[in-house]
Amino acid sequence: MITNIITWILQLIFVPIMAPLCVGITRKLKAKFQNRKGASIFQPYQDLQKLFGKDEIISKDASWIFRCAPYIVFTVTIVVGASIPLFASSINNTITSDLLVIVYTLAIGTFFLALAGIDTGSAFGGFGSSREMTMSALAEGGFIFSLLTMALISNSTNLFMISQNSLLLQGHFFLSTALAFCGFFIIVLAETARFPFDNPSTHLELTMIHEAMILEYSGKKLALMEWASANKLLIFIAIASNLFFPFGLAQDLSASAIILGIIVFTIKIGIFCLVIAILESSIAKFRFFRLPDLLIIAFILNVIAIILIY
Amino acid sequence: MMSTIIPQIIFFTVLSFFVIGGIGSLLFRKNDVLANRWSSFFAIFGSVIGLFFVALIIINGYDISFSLGTLVLPLFSVSFHIDKLSAFFIFIISLISLFCSVYAIGYVKHFYEKYNIGFLGFFYNMFILGMLLVVSSSNWLLFLIAWEVMSITSYFLVIYDRQDPQNVKAGFLYLIMTHVGTAFIVLAALLLYKFTDSFDFRVIQANSSLIPLSIKNIIFIFAIIGFGTKSGIIPFHIWLPDAHPAAPSHVSALMSGVMIKTGIYMMIRIFLYMIWPVPVWWGLALLILGSISSLMGVLYALTEHDIKRLLAYHSIENIGIILLGLGGALTFLSLNMPTPALLSLTAALFHTLNHATFKSLLFLSAGSIINQTHTRNMEEYGGLIKYMPYTALFFLVGSMAISALPPFNGFFSEWLTFQSLFQGIALLPLYEKLIFILAAGSLAFTGGLALACFVKAFGATFLARPRSAEISHAKESSFSLQVGMGGIALLCLLIGLYSGHIAIFLENIVKDLEVFKNTTSFMSVSGQSIVVEKGFGSVSSLLFFVFFVLVIALVIGVIKFVINRNQKIETGSTWDCGTDLAPRMEITATGFSRSIIMIFRGILRPSIQHDIEYHDAQSRYLPKSRTIIFGLHDVYQSYFYQPLYKMINAISSQTKKIQSGNTNAYILYIFIALIISLLFVLWR
Numbered sequence: 001m002i003t004n005i006i007t008w009i010l011q012l013i014f015v016p017i018m019a020p021l022c023v024g025i026t027r028k029l030k031a032k033f034q035n036r037k038g039a040s041i042f043q044p045y046q047d048l049q050k051l052f053g054k055d056e057i058i059s060k061d062a063s064w065i066f067r068c069a070p071y072i073v074f075t076v077t078i079v080v081g082a083s084i085p086l087f088a089s090s091i092n093n094t095i096t097s098d099l100l101v102i103v104y105t106l107a108i109g110t111f112f113l114a115l116a117g118i119d120t121g122s123a124f125g126g127f128g129s130s131r132e133m134t135m136s137a138l139a140e141g142g143f144i145f146s147l148l149t150m151a152l153i154s155n156s157t158n159l160f161m162i163s164q165n166s167l168l169l170q171g172h173f174f175l176s177t178a179l180a181f182c183g184f185f186i187i188v189l190a191e192t193a194r195f196p197f198d199n200p201s202t203h204l205e206l207t208m209i210h211e212a213m214i215l216e217y218s219g220k221k222l223a224l225m226e227w228a229s230a231n232k233l234l235i236f237i238a239i240a241s242n243l244f245f246p247f248g249l250a251q252d253l254s255a256s257a258i259i260l261g262i263i264v265f266t267i268k269i270g271i272f273c274l275v276i277a278i279l280e281s282s283i284a285k286f287r288f289f290r291l292p293d294l295l296i297i298a299f300i301l302n303v304i305a306i307i308l309i310y
Numbered sequence: 311m312m313s314t315i316i317p318q319i320i321f322f323t324v325l326s327f328f329v330i331g332g333i334g335s336l337l338f339r340k341n342d343v344l345a346n347r348w349s350s351f352f353a354i355f356g357s358v359i360g361l362f363f364v365a366l367i368i369i370n371g372y373d374i375s376f377s378l379g380t381l382v383l384p385l386f387s388v389s390f391h392i393d394k395l396s397a398f399f400i401f402i403i404s405l406i407s408l409f410c411s412v413y414a415i416g417y418v419k420h421f422y423e424k425y426n427i428g429f430l431g432f433f434y435n436m437f438i439l440g441m442l443l444v445v446s447s448s449n450w451l452l453f454l455i456a457w458e459v460m461s462i463t464s465y466f467l468v469i470y471d472r473q474d475p476q477n478v479k480a481g482f483l484y485l486i487m488t489h490v491g492t493a494f495i496v497l498a499a500l501l502l503y504k505f506t507d508s509f510d511f512r513v514i515q516a517n518s519s520l521i522p523l524s525i526k527n528i529i530f531i532f533a534i535i536g537f538g539t540k541s542g543i544i545p546f547h548i549w550l551p552d553a554h555p556a557a558p559s560h561v562s563a564l565m566s567g568v569m570i571k572t573g574i575y576m577m578i579r580i581f582l583y584m585i586w587p588v589p590v591w592w593g594l595a596l597l598i599l600g601s602i603s604s605l606m607g608v609l610y611a612l613t614e615h616d617i618k619r620l621l622a623y624h625s626i627e628n629i630g631i632i633l634l635g636l637g638g639a640l641t642f643l644s645l646n647m648p649t650p651a652l653l654s655l656t657a658a659l660f661h662t663l664n665h666a667t668f669k670s671l672l673f674l675s676a677g678s679i680i681n682q683t684h685t686r687n688m689e690e691y692g693g694l695i696k697y698m699p700y701t702a703l704f705f706l707v708g709s710m711a712i713s714a715l716p717p718f719n720g721f722f723s724e725w726l727t728f729q730s731l732f733q734g735i736a737l738l739p740l741y742e743k744l745i746f747i748l749a750a751g752s753l754a755f756t757g758g759l760a761l762a763c764f765v766k767a768f769g770a771t772f773l774a775r776p777r778s779a780e781i782s783h784a785k786e787s788s789f790s791l792q793v794g795m796g797g798i799a800l801l802c803l804l805i806g807l808y809s810g811h812i813a814i815f816l817e818n819i820v821k822d823l824e825v826f827k828n829t830t831s832f833m834s835v836s837g838q839s840i841v842v843e844k845g846f847g848s849v850s851s852l853l854f855f856v857f858f859v860l861v862i863a864l865v866i867g868v869i870k871f872v873i874n875r876n877q878k879i880e881t882g883s884t885w886d887c888g889t890d891l892a893p894r895m896e897i898t899a900t901g902f903s904r905s906i907i908m909i910f911r912g913i914l915r916p917s918i919q920h921d922i923e924y925h926d927a928q929s930r931y932l933p934k935s936r937t938i939i940f941g942l943h944d945v946y947q948s949y950f951y952q953p954l955y956k957m958i959n960a961i962s963s964q965t966k967k968i969q970s971g972n973t974n975a976y977i978l979y980i981f982i983a984l985i986i987s988l989l990f991v992l993w994r
Contacts, residue, residue: 055877059884061775063695071869075862094841094848096857100725101716101849107761108715114765118897120884121693121774126897129769133762134905140758141751144728148750152736157729157847216884219877220869292909303747306735 003253007088010258015081015238019230020044022237022269027201029277044230048223056219059120069116070217070224076109077231084235085163085242087261088250097159099147102239103140106191109228110136117213128212135197135209135291139190142183142298149180149305150243159239163246172310179305181244186298188236193229194276196286196294234269241268317374320363321392321446324404325439327356332435339428346418349431353411353438360404360442367397368819375448383451385509391448394822395583398659399445399575402666405801406567407438410560413674413794416787417560420681421471430470434561437463437569444572450499450509457495457572461488461540464569467561468553480552487549491539498532501525502584511584515824518585526585530592533580534599541573542626543633544603545946550626551610555618555686559677560794562618566625567670571662574632578655578823581640586825590644594745596637601752604630608759609914612766612906613942615688615899617676620767621669624712627756628665631727632658634749638730641742648829650733653842655826656817656833657726663816664719664805668711671798675705678791679771682784688770688899690780695772697784702772704795709764711802714757717855719802722809722840725849726833728753729842733832762906770899777893809851810835900940915943 024041031038058066083096083105096105110132117129151157153173154165190197193210202208214225242249248264250257286294331352338345367374377389392400414434418427440460447453465488469481503509505525506517521529535546542550550570554562581588607627614620635658642651678701679694680686695702711718714725731753734746776782786792805812814835820826834841841848884891907916919939925932968979 052873053877056879057882058879060881061693061884063773065695065773071862071865075858075865078861078865079858095850095853098725098847098849100728100847101854104714104716104721104757107713107757108710111710111713111715111761111765115769115773118765118769119773121891121893121896122884122886123895123897126769126774126902129765130897130902130905133765133902134909137755137758137762137906138909140761141754144754145751148732148735151732155736155846157732219879220873224865224869288905289908299751303751306747307740307744 003255003258007091007253007258010262011086011088011091012078012082014086015231015234016078016227018266018269019227019234020048022234022273023230025270025273026233026277026280029274030281033277033281044226048227051223051226052220054219056221058218059122059216061121062119062216065112066116066119066216067221069112069119070221070228072112073109073116074224074228074231076105077228077235080105080235081231081238083159084238085160085246085249086238087265088253088258089160089163089242089246090249090251090253091160093160094158099151099157099159100144102159103144103147106232106235107136107140109232113213113225116217117215120216122216124212124215128209128215131209131288132213135190135295138292138295139187139298142295142302143187143191145299145302145306146180146184146187147239147243149176149302149309152306152309153177159243163242163249164251165246172308176305176308177244179301179308181240183298183301183305184240184244186294188240189276189279190291190295190298192233192236194233195280196283197291199285237269237272238265241265241272317363317366317372318376320359320366321374321376321390324356324360324363325442327352327359328435328439328442331356332432332439335428335431335435337428339426342422342427345428345431346415346422349427349435350411350415350418353407353414353435356435356438357404357408357411360400361408364397364401364404367392368394377449386451387449387510388452389449389510390446391511392446394819395575395578396445398663398816398819399571400442402571402663403438403441403445403568406564406666406670406798409794409797410563410670410674412797413563413677413791414560416790417558417677417681417794419788421558425470425472430467430558433463433466433470437467437561437564440464441564441569441572445575448511450503450511454492454496454499457492460569460572461485461492464557464561464565467565468557470558470561471556474556477556480549480556484549484553487539487546491536491546494532494536494539498529498536498580501529501532511579514584515586521585523589526588529585530581530588533577534595537573537576538599539573541570541629542603543599543629544606544626545950547603547607547626548946548951551614551619551622554622554625554673555616559618559673559680562621562677563670563673566622566673567666570625570629571632571666574629574636574658574662577636582643582655582823582825586643588640588644590641590742593637593639593641593644594742596633596640597745597749598637600630600633600637601749602630603627603633604756605752605759606913608756608763609906609910610942612759612763612903613914613916615770616686617679617688617691617767617771618673618686620688620763621672621676624672624760624763625665625669627760628661628669628712631724631753631756632661632665634658634753635661635727635730637749638727638734638746641734641738641746643825645738645742647737648826649832650730650737652817652820652826652829653726653733653832654730655820656813657723657730659816659820660726660809660813661720661723663812664711664723664802667798667801667805668708668718668720671704671795671802672708672712674791674795674798675701675708678787678795679705679784681787681791683778683780685778685780688767690778691771692777692893692896693773693775693781694784697781698772698786700786700792701795704799705772706768707799707802709768711806713761713764715761716849717803717806717851717858719805719809722806722813722849722851724753724757725847726813726840726842729847732847733842759906762903766899766902769897770902774896775891775893777896777898807852807855810840813840904940915945917941917943 024044028038114129117125150162154162198209250261335345335349375391379387443456505521506514539546604627611623638654639651711720714720731750921937923934924930925934
């Protein structure tokens, strides 16, 4: 009972606690690639602390949508973070862990983020929203279908059930899993606003997507928005690592299994951060109208993956 | 005996309320206020008793039939048969009519002294009456009469605001299209009569084995064209985006929310009741039609900046989603898999109910906006959330529900539809599997595009700064409008929260159909969760909502009371790069969706037309004004309707050659025709 409660609390706070670290590691690795020393990997925590202490300025054109959006966007990432397999696959969550619930709950966040971008009446925010909605609309097909491929292999649309499955990388399922992972990886980059879809480290560039929407935020609300986007990165890394590479997850709720699960998961996060950092250091951002090609490729890879399941 | 008579009496009471409401408002047409109150009052009470009637039928499991033959016309009989399926559609009609009628009390006021309110009340009541008769009649002739009552009254409602020539034109297109549809329905009915010797639905069902397969296929095609025209399935949809915006908003809500569903009702009635069993390709054809309608509907919606046309295109999209459920059900059934078929049809009915609620909510909110701003063009809105906060909230609820965001109702019917399509992908052989993949893929993209479309609609309408002077005069709508909208908004949330129980309830309605007798169910409710196929998928809306609310309360609490150290919140102006911000600098509805349109330019075929007007036409140095017109090539017009029109015109002009105007020549024609028919008879 007590281990149960502790596991649940860990599951709930794991994503918000670890997410800034994940961003910090990626930045540090990118700095190394660029021959810079780079800030400490704990810098994102200090940034958040600084922002939480600052005064805010809110546009006089903004409505309650602008004021509420950071709370909703942040809450969405917490709810989703608690509903996906992180370090233990034995948690049995039949309430919010369905793949469609995850996809559409994340869509609530996108919806309010985009509305907040329009709300202040700035041209930057509006165009950021337009681009974000274009990307997320086209990413939806690949997103649902890559999770569906996994669901069909393991005969459940519940993400915890999928992560308990060990068939994924075996025999004739291997090819489907590999294709679905390729598709999903493209979606990860699109949804978390990384290269080649978006540049997470620029401001005021005409091509930016995510940063344009949160341009008018300051203080606590900006902190929440930044934190939420870090959470989203960790959520997608968690889905990618635990659904497609489901080893090392705690199969029961004993303390040793959970500690082992957390360690393995942290290593997986590190590997994914490294991959993203290598990718961001080696390729350029794509032109906006080239991006749909990538997203459609993600979708088609998954259609092939589904056909290959028999 | 008593128990069977009482529901019948109640049913006729419901009908008579609408008749009295209609005729009464016609009698009081000299007095606008009285006519409006009379018609709304009777429509409200008729709807309430209708809901009561449905509750009585479904709880007690009555199966009401009533038949009154006439001696003069042996084939015609006034026969009704209300089983659970009919009762479900009566429920939808009554539910939406109730809120629309409450809304009408305040909304109709702006027509006072401009048009005759008596006629509006008459047609409005008759329209609801027509829909009730359509879903309850069980004789083809009575059905066709009811169908025409529904179509004609809705035509008069479409052209009610007749000072705008656009509306009259839209009404004319609607009248033509609906009658083309009716013609095909009549043909289907006559074919059924030819092989079963009856116009009665139950007799046809009993004798359906007499119909050969080839004739069944023809009936299927006729039914798809006939009822598909009414439902707005692409490519028979061209009347819908014109006619729905033209009608007064509470009528648009009824037309979009309810009337187009009568086509779905009749498809279920014919395919799964009258002429069952059916071949596999019917279901697959419906899946393909549903995929096209849903995806194209939402893409066209994205191109619109007329708020009501945008909503009308979303009706096409949602009819597509309902068809995905229906097509899945037909496919599974014809492959002898009734268990997943049950799930599919439940999903289709659930989405029918949900679309009725959120689409009427959106149309009512749009009406509330148009009433204040006097324009349907979203480019002239902006910032309305500050002037009409309640309307904005209701529109937001509708937008979230239609974009399938949990915990609102749209999500759960789409979830069930997705689950049933997933079952198809998992269970079926390759050829059928591919079509299910297509359907699931188009549903996935439709969800994403609908979300983009409603960010655009809500953002352009309610957020940022006003783009025209009209907006700053806008005030929140009156109480009756708020009650009408708020009631449905609450319903959207409640249906979402109790979706598990409602899904089981709908499954019982589906099980009442003959083909689903003794089918084991895929779906179960444990606690508050809907569970599909022993844990293949499960979701609990109520617990999701509770979880979400708890987390958001926790987050706000931590931010406000733990982290907050009395930082100041100042109000400033939006960052403006050093220039004064004008309304023209905000993103517009057109600009918002432009990138998606450009990505899909292969299908949507956008067009740009530049025009420059010069001060001096000769020298052409100083431009006076420049205009750019963004448009779309209407592919249906140019590839389907125009060739059809040209062909009919060509045949007509050929026929004209024998029209000399000379009486003697006509007598000769009659004579030749007589000889030929005599020879034909002799030869037989």
